[in-house]
Amino acid sequence: MTTLSGLSAFSITPADEHGRVDTDALRGLLRRLTSAGVHSIGLLGSTGSFPYLTRAERRRAVETAVAEVGGRTPILVGIGALRTDDAVLLAQDAKAAGADAGLLAPVSYTPLTDDEVFAHFATIAQASNLPLCVYNNPGTTHFTFSTDLVARLSRVPGVVAVKNPAPAADAVAAHLRALRTKARAGFSLGYSVDVNATEAMLAGADAWYSVAGGLFPEACLGIVRAVTSGNADEARRRDATMKPLWELFARFSGLRVVYAAANLLGICRCNPPRPILPLSGAVLQEITAVLVKLDLK
Amino acid sequence: MTTLSGLSAFSITPADEHGRVDTDALRGLLRRLTSAGVHSIGLLGSTGSFPYLTRAERRRAVETAVAEVGGRTPILVGIGALRTDDAVLLAQDAKAAGADAGLLAPVSYTPLTDDEVFAHFATIAQASNLPLCVYNNPGTTHFTFSTDLVARLSRVPGVVAVKNPAPAADAVAAHLRALRTKARAGFSLGYSVDVNATEAMLAGADAWYSVAGGLFPEACLGIVRAVTSGNADEARRRDATMKPLWELFARFSGLRVVYAAANLLGICRCNPPRPILPLSGAVLQEITAVLVKLDLK
Numbered sequence: 001m002t003t004l005s006g007l008s009a010f011s012i013t014p015a016d017e018h019g020r021v022d023t024d025a026l027r028g029l030l031r032r033l034t035s036a037g038v039h040s041i042g043l044l045g046s047t048g049s050f051p052y053l054t055r056a057e058r059r060r061a062v063e064t065a066v067a068e069v070g071g072r073t074p075i076l077v078g079i080g081a082l083r084t085d086d087a088v089l090l091a092q093d094a095k096a097a098g099a100d101a102g103l104l105a106p107v108s109y110t111p112l113t114d115d116e117v118f119a120h121f122a123t124i125a126q127a128s129n130l131p132l133c134v135y136n137n138p139g140t141t142h143f144t145f146s147t148d149l150v151a152r153l154s155r156v157p158g159v160v161a162v163k164n165p166a167p168a169a170d171a172v173a174a175h176l177r178a179l180r181t182k183a184r185a186g187f188s189l190g191y192s193v194d195v196n197a198t199e200a201m202l203a204g205a206d207a208w209y210s211v212a213g214g215l216f217p218e219a220c221l222g223i224v225r226a227v228t229s230g231n232a233d234e235a236r237r238r239d240a241t242m243k244p245l246w247e248l249f250a251r252f253s254g255l256r257v258v259y260a261a262a263n264l265l266g267i268c269r270c271n272p273p274r275p276i277l278p279l280s281g282a283v284l285q286e287i288t289a290v291l292v293k294l295d296l297k
Numbered sequence: 298m299t300t301l302s303g304l305s306a307f308s309i310t311p312a313d314e315h316g317r318v319d320t321d322a323l324r325g326l327l328r329r330l331t332s333a334g335v336h337s338i339g340l341l342g343s344t345g346s347f348p349y350l351t352r353a354e355r356r357r358a359v360e361t362a363v364a365e366v367g368g369r370t371p372i373l374v375g376i377g378a379l380r381t382d383d384a385v386l387l388a389q390d391a392k393a394a395g396a397d398a399g400l401l402a403p404v405s406y407t408p409l410t411d412d413e414v415f416a417h418f419a420t421i422a423q424a425s426n427l428p429l430c431v432y433n434n435p436g437t438t439h440f441t442f443s444t445d446l447v448a449r450l451s452r453v454p455g456v457v458a459v460k461n462p463a464p465a466a467d468a469v470a471a472h473l474r475a476l477r478t479k480a481r482a483g484f485s486l487g488y489s490v491d492v493n494a495t496e497a498m499l500a501g502a503d504a505w506y507s508v509a510g511g512l513f514p515e516a517c518l519g520i521v522r523a524v525t526s527g528n529a530d531e532a533r534r535r536d537a538t539m540k541p542l543w544e545l546f547a548r549f550s551g552l553r554v555v556y557a558a559a560n561l562l563g564i565c566r567c568n569p570p571r572p573i574l575p576l577s578g579a580v581l582q583e584i585t586a587v588l589v590k591l592d593l594k
Contacts, residue, residue, distance in 0.1 A: 018382065051406040052380055083349055084571035085315065109348040109404065109437050110552055110573055120572035140406050142439050255407055274381035275417035276407055 004101065004133060004161040004188040005206045006039030007224045008076060009213035012258055013048040013061055014270035021057045023064040025268040029214070030068045032267075036217035039207075039224075041069060042103065044078035046140050047211050047255050051080065051107055052273035059093045066098035076133060080105035080141075084120050091128030102128065103163065105135035106143045114149050125158035133161040137192070151182035161188035163209045166196035173203040194220075194254065195246035198239035201227040211254035212245060215261055216296050244290045252279055260287050265297055301398065301430060301458040301485040302503045303336030304521045305373060306510035309555055310345040310358055311567035318354045320361040322565040326511070327365045329564075333514035336504075336521075338366060339400065341375035343437050344508050344552050348377065348404055349570040356390045363395035373430060377402035377438075381417050388425030399425065400460065402432035403440045411446050415453075422455035430458040434489070448479035458485035460506045463493035470500040491517075491551065492543035495536035498524040508551035509542060512558060513593050541587040549576055557584050562594055 011033065014025035033041050043065050044050040044058055053061070062077050069075055077099040079090040091102050104124060106117045125132050134153055136145040145153075145162075153159045162183075167175050172191070179189050190207030191200040197208040201224060213220035219242060226235035248257045255272060260279040262268050264287060271278045279287070291297070308330065311322035330338050340362050341347040341355055350358070359374050366372055374396040376387040388399050401421060403414045422429050431450055433442040442450075442459075450456045459480075464472050469488070476486050487504030488497040494505040498521060510517035516539060523532035545554045556569050557576040561584060568575045576584070588594070 019380065046407065049407075082570075083316065106572070107406065110343065110346075110550065110569075111436065112572060113574075116572045116574050119574065123571075139408065253407065272407075273379075274420075275403070275409060275413045277410075277413050277416065 004040060004076070004190060006208070007213050007217070007220050008040040008042050008190065008207050008209045009033045009038040009217050009220070010042035010045040010047045010209060010211055011214040012255070012262060012270070013044060013053065014268045015049070015053065015057070015273065017271070017274070019053055019057055019273060021053065021061045021064070022268070022270060023060065025270060026061060026064050027068045028268060030065055033214070033217050034069055034073050036221055038073060038213060038217045038221065040074040040076055041065065042076050042209060042214065045103060045209070046105070046137060047214060047258060048078060049273055050078035055086070055090060055093065058090060059097060062094050062097040062099055074100040076101045076103050078103045078105065079124070079130070080107045080135065082107050082109060084123055087120070087124050088127045091124050091130045095128055095130040099130065101133055101160065102130040103133045103135045105137055105141045108142050112143050114146070117143060118149065118152060121153055121159060122156050125156055129158065131160045132158055133163055134159060136162060136164045138165070147178050147182055150179060154183040154187040161190060161207070163190050163192055166191035166193045166200040168196055169199040172196065172200045176200070176203050176205060194249060198223050198227070198235050202232050202235060211249065211258060212242065215258050215267070219294070219296060241294060245294060245296070248287060248290060252283065257287060260284055261291060261296070264288055264291065301337060301373070301487060303505070304510050304514070304517050305337040305339050305487065305504050305506045306330045306335040306514050306517070307339035307342040307344045307506060307508055308511040309552070309559060309567070310341060310350065311565045312346070312350065312354070312570065314568070314571070316350055316354055316570060318350065318358045318361070319565070319567060320357065322567060323358060323361050324365045325565060327362055330511070330514050331366055331370050333518055335370060335510060335514045335518065337371040337373055338362065339373050339506060339511065342400060342506070343402070343434060344511060344555060345375060346570055347375035352383070352387060352390065355387060356394060359391050359394040359396055371397040373398045373400050375400045375402065375432070376421070376427070377404045377432065379404050379406060381420055384417070384421050385424045388421050388427045392425055392427040396427065398430055398457065399427040400430045400432045402434055402438045405439050409440050411443070414440060415446065415449060418450055418456060419453050422453055426455065428457045429455055430460055431456060433459060433461045435462070444475050444479055447476060451480040451484040458487060458504070460487050460489055463488035463490045463497040465493055466496040469493065469497045473497070473500050473502060491546060495520050495524070495532050499529050499532060508546065508555060509539065512555050512564070516591070516593060538591060541590060542593070545584060545587060549580065554584060557581055558588060558593070561585055561588065
């Protein structure tokens with residue numbers, strides 16, 4: 001297995017209302033992941049609120065994670081920033097702190113062109129020496145990678161993987177085939193969007209970048225192990241049991257639901273960064289009911 | 298005329314490759330606007346690259362502008378930030394430095410709900426005492442304000458105006474009517490998107506928030522004066538002469554074109570922040586040809 005294969009579990013980054021990371025709470029969350037045996041840890045991803053934290057706090061989070069994980073599990077760190085020079089510094093920080101790879105989202109305000117994104121990635125890869133995963137998340141970055149651009153980036157030294165949002169079950173095999181044909185051989189092809197991830201893995205994806213896996217690693221590892229052992233029926237059966245959680249993610253976003261679940265289960269006491277508001281009232285009762293029904297704890 | 302009516306001219310913010318603002322160049326750009334007699338100055342708008350600059354540099358830009366303008370023209374300052382607490386600080390900085398109003402874009406990474414955006418605006422208005430203009434720019438912020446949300450915000454103390462992207466000519470009158478009906482009386486209704494702004498002004502909008510006006514104030518003031526004097530034909534004739542510029546904006550974005558034009562005309566030597574790349578080659582020749590044809594200098 002290369003660094004970026006299997007279940008990559010993305011944690012929230014507990015922080016106070018001023019954006020100061022709660023390193024004890026973060027350690028607790030990461031301990032759940034290493035204990036369960038996830039294949040990599042996604043730190044400071046979208047679920048980890050990376051754009052809402054300062055460079056200093058992001059560095060503290062990486063140092064905390066590296067110390068807690070102790071080399072047992074590869075750590076993938078979100079290094080995205082609006083400015084190219086800021087992203088270079090974040091990548092250098094992550095590398096210096098001991099991260100195994102960087103997850104680079106082309107965060108945008110002014111919409112970017114393909115050439116701008118290509119130059120952004122090439123500059124950061126070259127200046128940091130940190131292996132990079134291309135983070136395609138149009139719902140947050142508002143930039144969409146074409147297959148051709150991913151293929152171009154797969155040939156930039158240091159760019160090792162892509163994290164795409166998984167298309168629906170009937171489209172994922174073709175999506176994967178097109179990427180395999182065009183990208184450099186050995187380039188890791190992985191998917192996010194938990195609801196569609198099981199079919200992506202069954203179609204031959206290398207990695208599942210999972211929001212649910214960051215809080216409930218056992219449930220997600222169960223699916224990945226079923227896929228790996230060739231038991232598609234079992235993988236689909238396990239995925240089907242998770243459906244009520246996928247529906248909550250669709251309605252309120254994975255980030256908001258995972259924060260609420262972490263609080264409801266007493267795993268940590270923390271809220272997402274304002275302006276994002278914590279879920280409340282009847283929604284929390286719904287989430288509690290799903291956690292009980294799925295025996296998630 | 299209230300503060301936010303007529304032509305609001307949005308300047309680029311010249312800065313070096315590290316994001317250090319060139320205050321001399323900024324003064325030169327603002328002098329063009331005060332000399333021409335624009336009705337307000339838009340500093341640190343989207344064209345002014347506000348999200349790409351640090352708090353310290355944004356403060357320097359506001360202090361420079363306030364000193365240069367010397368109270369002759371109201372200054373509207375972009376105070377948007379991903380985090381609510383950061384936007385509060387930016388609004389307080391702008392107020393302390395002497396800005397007349399704040400332009401608040403709901404910059405997002407995680408997509409925001411209406412209630413989150415409402416709370417964000419109410420918090421910043423209350424904590425800063427700076428009159429706020431709601432900045433609706435879905436193309437960059439990825440949040441779309443409904444008419445109902447604008448109407449709700451128009452009743453928050455301190456929220457005084459909205460800057461909407463102007464719909465096409467056949468839709469703007471209805472858009473404006475719906476807003477006038479629902480928003481608080483006296484709430485300023487203005488539009489961006491230069492290509493559609495003349496029709497918006499002819500339909501009765503209070504303000505035109507203009508990218509072109511930040512570099513070519515005379516040409517845009519000519520249109521606004523024709524509207525104000527009831528000469529719709531003359532306004533439309535002047536707008537039609539600008540069509541080659543509007544087409545360049547549509548193809549390359551107003552920001553990229555205005556940077557190129559400022560350099561081509563020797564007004565300043567500066568590039569947009571990376572990852573945004575300066576226009577080059579044949580495109581610069583096209584822009585030069587348009588500047589010559591329209592006699593813009």
